[in-house]
Amino acid sequence: MGLRADAPRDQAHGRCGSPRCEWFEESHLAQQARGDHAAADAALKGLIATHGDNFPFQIALVYAGRRETEKLFEWLDRAYAARQPLMSNYVVSHPLLKPYYSDRRFVELCNKIGVTVPK
Secondary structure, rough: OOOOOOOOHHHHHOOOOOOHHHHHHHHHHHHHHHOOOHHHHHHHHHHHHOOOOHHHHHHHHHHHHHOOOOHHHHHHHHHHHHOOOHHHHHHHOHOOOOOHOOHHHHHHHHHHHOOOOOO
């Protein structure tokens, strides 16, 4: 998976590269866990508007945390299409994705990016 020419330099490290985006990932999940769904929805909408094109994998992780399976796989497909850097490392190691290891779409994604499906 190669680094997109238009991606921010920090994306090479697999992170959003923006303190605001990293803050978002943590705060969104905290808001969701507290039951503040309106704030979580608004934060997610803002993230998609500002970072959706460059950070689809991070958005997929938010949907994984929300247990929104269809949206998760939609955004994983976007991340794959965007050739998001280090996706192959995180797709098999991120704890939010563990519940999806047996999903046919997850298995297909692992096969496409050439990694062993975790167990």
